[in-house]
Amino acid sequence: MSVLTRDEALSRAKLLDVHRYTIELDLTTGDETFESVTVIRFAARANGDTFVEVRPDTLHSVTLDGEPLDPGTLDGGRLALDGLTAGDHELRVHAAMRYSRTGEGMHRFTDPTDGETYVYTQLFMNDVQRVFAAFDQPDLKAVFDVSVKAPDNWTVLTNGIAEHLGEGRWQAAPTPLVSTYLVAVAAGPWHTVRTEHAGLPFGLHCRRSLAPHLDADADELLDITRACYDRYHEKFEEPYPFDSYDQAFVPEFNAGAMENPGLVTFRDDFVYRSAVTDTERQTRAMVIAHEMAHMWFGDLVTLQWWDDIWLNESFAEYMGYQTLTEATRFTDTWTDFGVVRKSWGYDADQRPSTHPVAPENVDDTASALLNFDGISYAKGASALRQLVTWLGEKDFLAGINTHFARHRFANATLADFIDSLAAHTDRDVHAWADAWLRTTGVDTLTPTVSGANGDRTLTVAHHGSRPHRVAVGLYDLDLADEGRHLTLRRRLEVDIPQSAPQPIGKLPALLLLNDGDLTYTKIRFDPESFTTVRSNLSGLPDPLTRAVVWNALRDAVRDGELAPAAYLEAARAHLPQETDLALTQGVLA
Helix, strand or coil, X not given: CCCCEHHHHHHHHHHEEEEEEEEEEECCCCCCEEEEEEEEEEEECCCEEEEEECCCCEEEEEEECCEEECHHHCECCEEEEEXXXXXXXEEEEEEEEXXXXXXXXXXXXXXXXXXXXXXXXXXXXXXXXXXXXXXXXXXXXXXXXXXXXXXXXXXXXXXXXXXXXXXXXXXXXXXXXXXXHHCCEEEECCEEEEEEECCEEEEEEECHHHHHHHHHHHHHHXXXXXXXXXXXXXXXXXXXXXXXXXXXXXXXXXXXXXXXXCEEEEEHHHCCCCCCCHHHHHHHHHHHXXXXXXXXXXXXXXXXXXXXXXXXXXXXXXXXXXXHHHHCCCCCHHHHHHHHHHHHHHHHHCCCCCCXXXXXXXXXXXXXXXXXXXXXXHHHHXXXXXXXXXXXXXXXXXXXXXXXXXHCCEEECHHHHHHHHHCCCCCCHHHHHHHHHCCCCCCEEEEEEECCCCCEEEEEEEECCCXXXXXXEEEEECHHHCCCCEEEEEEEEEEECCCCCEEEECCCCEEEECCCCCCCCEECCCHHHHHHHHHHHHHCCCHHHHHHHHHHHHHHXXXXXXXXHHHHHHHHHHHHHCCCHHHHHXXXX
């Protein structure tokens, strides 16, 4: 199989303007293959040569403008289209495609519980070629007109509202302009829970054997979906850009979820079969919020090439946690992010395989796949959280809305995103992006307290190159309960690098850099604060504050500055008093 290079994608995008795909899928032809007929209407801007991707089991026929092409010229999943003339063209490809059993392309699953069969697509990156022929790159958006023939007892779900025409035939409403990898079909005898919200049909779907479990959680799932939908509409001026919102919990899914417009697919482990912790419910809710954010950032406005995958994932990660905190009962989601997701980012960023959040040169699709890691998700989301802290949420959201307006149903780059933000602030967002998104590694902040009595000052040593705006928490022992707990005296806002030492008054029992976890950095403790942490960590009033402390201790162990036995002693002393389950699970892990 050939991988698509960035240079090839650039050349093809200059040559072609793709208008419309008309796709007919027949899912009634057996257990191993299905029939796929694709008609692509496109225009060439000049005379030239190009290719279309398709990976069939059998390539029956190909015609270009009514003239047959030799199927035998298919090589490595590419069919050459040589000698194109400037103007409009129509390509028709008829193939038998093989079902997948490993999650790529059109996955087929037979439920051992009741013998029912389900199929669904996962077309991310370059697997659309396993289902239909396509000019498979994200910046060649088109309208997709999909029809499906399925067994009579099946329901067919697609990106838009699908009409059952009878005799197993389903016709989906044409999509707006979307990228090839976002086309979705899911078919089978689904168990479905439907409702309507804001004038749109909403649906939950799972295999029939899980029906009682989906029904038990349907109210919670729909409440979260509605709350996130409403909150995004308060933040975003651009309304939800598709005609329905279905969430399908599918079997044997090899990812957590996929942001197909109007038809989000989730692994059906999220349909809980037994009692689970509230933290697990929070995780599921965050995934729902994350995928919905993609409807705007990823689906409405799509990356031009895979070097900007962080824009999709970091944005959805940030908005998922933030929106869940604002709109649902899960108000402490940033604690889970801090203790679980950020450690994923820190670890990935300190390996030899680290890369910038926004790498400048991703040469091909194979290289791009390597960037789906803790840097593109957790570090990128942390960078956006720091950007909001530094820029202010009002200007950040104004920039986001400008970005949506400028690039709706089109493609955009990092430079476009930064330009949209820069339109709403006097701050140098371009310099911020260079410092944060084009560099690798983790900064370290270390406090030094000087002075005497009630006239202390704070100086922060900065090992690294990124600017940070951090909150510094000053905590005192609560003498009313014999010093077992700590109370927040005040929080200071400090810009790093500092211009001058920061007055802090009398010496606190604990001085905590990055209180609130608003930036991405390692922190250290001054000697007095470290003594307090070892004896009073569980006495800190806020779980997110405790998460920052636990991360700092973990980082110190990783860097050889704290003995593992000391960390384990802190866990033995303080985890029995921990009240936040996400924090307990994260530290134990």
